[in-house]
Amino acid sequence: MKLLRLAPENTKFGFMRFRRWSYPFSAFMSIVSVVMFIMVGVNFGIDFAGGTLLELRAKSGTADLSTLRRVGDNLGLGHLEVQGFGQPSDVTLRVGLQPGGDPAQQAAVAKLKSAIGDGYEFRRVEVVGPRVSGELVQSGTLGVVVSIFAVLVYLAFRFEWQFAVGAVIATMHDLLLTVGFFSVTHLEFNTTSIAAILTIVGYSLNEAVVVLDRIREVMKKYKRISTADMIDMSINAVLPRTIMTATTVFLALLALVFFGGEVIKSFSLAMMWGIFVGTYSSIFICSPILIYLGVRNETRDAPVNEPKQKPVQTTKATA
Amino acid sequence: MMRFATWKILSILAGTLIAILLVIPSLLPPDLREDVLKHSPSWLPARAIVLGLDLQGGAHVLLEVDANAVTKTQVENLRDDVRRLLREQNVRLTGGVGMQSRGVQLRVPDAAERDKLLPKLQALAAPIGASLTGAVSSFTINQGSDGLIQLTLSDAGINDRVRRAVDQSIEVLRRRVDALGTTEPNIQRVGDDRILVEVPGLQDTQRLKDILGTTAKLEFRLVADPGANPADIEDLPNYKSDSPGTTPVQRQIMVQGEDLTDASPGFEQQTGQPVVNFRFNLRGGQQFGQVTSENVGKRFAIVLDGKVVSAPVIRGAIPGGSGQISGGFTVEEANNLAVLLRAGALPAKLTVVEERTVGPGLGQDSINAGKTAFYVAAALVLTYMITTYGIFGIFADIALAVHILLIFAAMVLLGATLTLPGIAGIVLTIGLAVDANVLIYERIREENHAGRSIISSLDSGFKRAFATIVDSNVTMFVAALILYLFGSGPVRGFAVSLGLGILTSIVTAVTMTRMMIALWYRAKRPTKLPI
Numbered sequence: 001m002k003l004l005r006l007a008p009e010n011t012k013f014g015f016m017r018f019r020r021w022s023y024p025f026s027a028f029m030s031i032v033s034v035v036m037f038i039m040v041g042v043n044f045g046i047d048f049a050g051g052t053l054l055e056l057r058a059k060s061g062t063a064d065l066s067t068l069r070r071v072g073d074n075l076g077l078g079h080l081e082v083q084g085f086g087q088p089s090d091v092t093l094r095v096g097l098q099p100g101g102d103p104a105q106q107a108a109v110a111k112l113k114s115a116i117g118d119g120y121e122f123r124r125v126e127v128v129g130p131r132v133s134g135e136l137v138q139s140g141t142l143g144v145v146v147s148i149f150a151v152l153v154y155l156a157f158r159f160e161w162q163f164a165v166g167a168v169i170a171t172m173h174d175l176l177l178t179v180g181f182f183s184v185t186h187l188e189f190n191t192t193s194i195a196a197i198l199t200i201v202g203y204s205l206n207e208a209v210v211v212l213d214r215i216r217e218v219m220k221k222y223k224r225i226s227t228a229d230m231i232d233m234s235i236n237a238v239l240p241r242t243i244m245t246a247t248t249v250f251l252a253l254l255a256l257v258f259f260g261g262e263v264i265k266s267f268s269l270a271m272m273w274g275i276f277v278g279t280y281s282s283i284f285i286c287s288p289i290l291i292y293l294g295v296r297n298e299t300r301d302a303p304v305n306e307p308k309q310k311p312v313q314t315t316k317a318t319a
Numbered sequence: 320m321m322r323f324a325t326w327k328i329l330s331i332l333a334g335t336l337i338a339i340l341l342v343i344p345s346l347l348p349p350d351l352r353e354d355v356l357k358h359s360p361s362w363l364p365a366r367a368i369v370l371g372l373d374l375q376g377g378a379h380v381l382l383e384v385d386a387n388a389v390t391k392t393q394v395e396n397l398r399d400d401v402r403r404l405l406r407e408q409n410v411r412l413t414g415g416v417g418m419q420s421r422g423v424q425l426r427v428p429d430a431a432e433r434d435k436l437l438p439k440l441q442a443l444a445a446p447i448g449a450s451l452t453g454a455v456s457s458f459t460i461n462q463g464s465d466g467l468i469q470l471t472l473s474d475a476g477i478n479d480r481v482r483r484a485v486d487q488s489i490e491v492l493r494r495r496v497d498a499l500g501t502t503e504p505n506i507q508r509v510g511d512d513r514i515l516v517e518v519p520g521l522q523d524t525q526r527l528k529d530i531l532g533t534t535a536k537l538e539f540r541l542v543a544d545p546g547a548n549p550a551d552i553e554d555l556p557n558y559k560s561d562s563p564g565t566t567p568v569q570r571q572i573m574v575q576g577e578d579l580t581d582a583s584p585g586f587e588q589q590t591g592q593p594v595v596n597f598r599f600n601l602r603g604g605q606q607f608g609q610v611t612s613e614n615v616g617k618r619f620a621i622v623l624d625g626k627v628v629s630a631p632v633i634r635g636a637i638p639g640g641s642g643q644i645s646g647g648f649t650v651e652e653a654n655n656l657a658v659l660l661r662a663g664a665l666p667a668k669l670t671v672v673e674e675r676t677v678g679p680g681l682g683q684d685s686i687n688a689g690k691t692a693f694y695v696a697a698a699l700v701l702t703y704m705i706t707t708y709g710i711f712g713i714f715a716d717i718a719l720a721v722h723i724l725l726i727f728a729a730m731v732l733l734g735a736t737l738t739l740p741g742i743a744g745i746v747l748t749i750g751l752a753v754d755a756n757v758l759i760y761e762r763i764r765e766e767n768h769a770g771r772s773i774i775s776s777l778d779s780g781f782k783r784a785f786a787t788i789v790d791s792n793v794t795m796f797v798a799a800l801i802l803y804l805f806g807s808g809p810v811r812g813f814a815v816s817l818g819l820g821i822l823t824s825i826v827t828a829v830t831m832t833r834m835m836i837a838l839w840y841r842a843k844r845p846t847k848l849p850i
Binding site for chain 2: 003004006009010057102103105106109110121122123124125126128131132139140142143146147150151154155158191192194198199203205206209213214217237238240241245247248251252253254256258259260261263268271
């Protein structure tokens, strides 16, 4: 049977040549992301913004968006967002945080419910008060920061510090670009999106570690060639795996986007973006840093340091 | 590579078998499940996987104890205690006992009386025995000029009180929610001052919120006579919102709801109106009998949470400790009121700070969507692996199937909840589990291309890829762990399945695949690597 190969064999692509382009490009993209986040912001879901979300299904089969809009606007709850999705019978209503604390949110949802009446099935009701949403923002941010820090510590133990720095910078880059992605696409940003971001962090690190692992291995074997060539050699060696894995995860996510339902759509789309940037950054951001940080000199000039790294994979099998 | 101990093979097979047994109950339709479990031997695992509220539908309400109200009650109690002490010790004050936001203050001009009073106050502040949470003195005493004494509640004292209020509230809420007759409600403390109530399958959240949010403090007070001292009178609003206005009642509480032993909804015999029948314990019954006998012809107000439910005229002494509350209720209102009175009063008001309800229709849709996505993703990945790696791809696919099986089995075993983001997490681990196999296979190819023999390529492929797999999975696992620690609700569900998926993928993708390849090698003795 002829097997499918997506990645070409034995590539000798000069990835490191692009570092003069990739850094300015990524810096630019990161800045654009930050500017977008500040200027446009992201579409915070009620988890973070607070407020009330109702998901309705019209019993008649077709939701009357304009009537719902009119009914809602007359309640004096501020701007009412009415949005159809999926089938014509399905609609979500959203009102922002009401002034007056937690009881005011409860009063708002009661008002909405009675105004909408019996023509609709209430499929989902979510009310998040002002304090809870603030805490969700806090715990979400904390989760991201702490996880990056924890991973940094782990990597610093397992690799030389330059590797840890490279992986973390690449991860930060992916994080920024993902925030930019949410800002540009206006996908709803909620607690599930935090899960997506953390998974992207995980995936991005996963990619970086696989590449770095190989670089470390090659570094020990070839002492003569330049750092850039050595990194190129490593990346080319893991390239088939990178393409293969990215494709499988992408396929799984594709299934989630098309069949997973509305709730996890934004999660899946963000993850897809994460695979792209994660793969890109592990090659073009994480690895070239080693050239700038001079990882090579240290190991060559001070070979005494080497045994500190426990040689996990040096057990050579006899041919 | 060639040596793969028989015990290892057997334990992998046994593990897989156990996992299958664990997962079977979850795959059966609910009605069939009951039937099968009844007839299966008792040593078989009989638990189905727990579905999150987002999948099975239900209500999730996060309540917060009003710490201010708790503090206020505490200040009032402190004031009453101090007044009692003053009476007992015959101490004279300038002015009364003043209430502040966090304590009380009083002025005792006479130094001798002050010296007499202070130790008593100290004793009041001392904790009653050393509790499990450690000794917490509830307030501090400060002396100012002109005999000023300030009693200020301490933070620790207030926190301790709030904690106890939460514990007590959980008990009361449990009794109330149980009375709704729903299956397996989950009521638990969250943080210091919050309570999470999850009721699967419940749709009518308004009723739930009514039941959760009512303090249900019941009091019986006499309606004030027209000429009474205004200081002894309180104007209380009417309970039913459609009958506005207030009723003047005496401040003094004649009988308290604490003494109720039972309450049940019923109908008044003459009018057929829904009412609530109640019964007092001995003490309450005696008080009730005494008050009614002494006040025949007067109106007796039934006060619930500071609102007057009704104020019937006392026609005669009511001995025996049972009575009736009528107030133009609907049947449902009478039902609710009976539930609330039976369960007892909350120590403080609870505020709803977060509410999430998923209707059963949406839950079922989500399950279906999740299933479809799962099957499609699995089919795509499995096919892709076979087309890329041939026979090795089949090995990887078998390992993947076991990997997913193990995740579900672990979730059943741990009693973890499967949520929609959890399904997303599992779909994602499919991709990651495959990554481990890909790393191994690509390494084997590489070693083989570099000129190694087949057996040596297989061996070093596994060995060298393993270090990478561990590194990359540990970083991912760290992320999942932190997600679990800091996340809440659905994010936690996601973290659980992701974390479990990473753990099981190391077992299946590395050990199982290795076993299969070893067996295959022994049987086939190939001269060329098939990848």
